[in-house]
Amino acid sequence: MKTLVFKHAFKGFPSVASILLGILVGYLVSFVMGLCLPHTTVIGETEVTCAYITNWEQVKDAAWFAVPQILPVKPQFNIGAIIPMCIMFIVTAVETVGDTAGIVKGGLDREATDKELSGAVICDGVGSAFATLFGVLPNTSFSQNVGLVGMTKIVNRFAIAMGAGILVLAGLFPKIGAIISIMPQPVLGGAAVIMFASIIISGINLITEEPLSGCNATIVSVALGLGYGIGSTTAVQAFMPSWMSYIFGGSGIVPAALLAILLNIVIPKDEK
Numbered sequence: 295m296k297t298l299v300f301k302h303a304f305k306g307f308p309s310v311a312s313i314l315l316g317i318l319v320g321y322l323v324s325f326v327m328g329l330c331l332p333h334t335t336v337i338g339e340t341e342v343t344c345a346y347i348t349n350w351e352q353v354k355d356a357a358w359f360a361v362p363q364i365l366p367v368k369p370q371f372n373i374g375a376i377i378p379m380c381i382m383f384i385v386t387a388v389e390t391v392g393d394t395a396g397i398v399k400g401g402l403d404r405e406a407t408d409k410e411l412s413g414a415v416i417c418d419g420v421g422s423a424f425a426t427l428f429g430v431l432p433n434t435s436f437s438q439n440v441g442l443v444g445m446t447k448i449v450n451r452f453a454i455a456m457g458a459g460i461l462v463l464a465g466l467f468p469k470i471g472a473i474i475s476i477m478p479q480p481v482l483g484g485a486a487v488i489m490f491a492s493i494i495i496s497g498i499n500l501i502t503e504e505p506l507s508g509c510n511a512t513i514v515s516v517a518l519g520l521g522y523g524i525g526s527t528t529a530v531q532a533f534m535p536s537w538m539s540y541i542f543g544g545s546g547i548v549p550a551a552l553l554a555i556l557l558n559i560v561i562p563k564d565e566k
Contacts, residue, residue, distance in 0.1 A: 297488055301445065310446050313485050320481035352476055356468040366429040379432075383422075385551040386434045390418045392497075393435040399499065400444030400492075441492030513557045521550025 297316030300308045308315060394414040398406040414435065422432035443449055464471035506514060524546040 297485060310448065313442060313445070313489070317477070317481055317485050320484060321477060324478045324481055350476065353469055353472040356472040358469060359466060360468050362428045362465065364427055381552070382548060383419075383432070384555075385548045386418065386432075387415050388551050388555065389437070389547070390414050390435040393437055393440050396440040396497065397443045397449065400440060401447055401449035438486070438489045441489035444492045444495070445488070509561050509563055512561060513554055516557060517550045517554035520553055521546030524549055 297312045300312035300315045304312075391411050391414070394411055395406045398404060398410060418433060418435060422434075425431070425433055464474060501514060526546075
């Protein structure tokens, strides 16, 4: 609600920064209301500890400055992990292409060029390779940016560099990172609802640019059905081999993307 007020009741900076201002106000309100302090609520005859407690001890215990270690974990070559990771990288490349297309369409109102798409995929790969030197998981494009750009219409290198700078500061100064990480889930969730909804709208706009009939309708419907089914019924992974559980990871995104790619290759194209 706070984000919507800033977005549509104001102009200029408050409107453009509605997501950020909504989060800051929500953070402050949650602190005033006591959501940031440990407390217990009595529901009937049962005492329930508030689920939105912010652990300020985490900020207190965090160091003021820290330098990431290079290769903190000894490299190992496990074929059981390498093959699923390669498959996941194919899927994340598809995700990066989709996110890039959504950002360009939402922010610049045009189609993404081949150079922009290939550059985004290369950046993803280089960033992931660099991240492994510090013992962290590979990177992937952040889909929430599709919704954020669609709302603000801001696409420039300075804004991207500022976001990257904040992430670097949060890594070098753990107390800053701790303050961000202990944000109450309702505050973050409120902003995420709007951004994820914007992502859905962007995806619908991209899909409906081509007629959803025949081959395209089959691919979209079957892929969405499988993705939603696996995502909502995670118990299905109990019947999968361990290497498949690594790929799916409790999400239907990977199998849906793989199936869509396979169907796009196998199903005959519609005659024009």
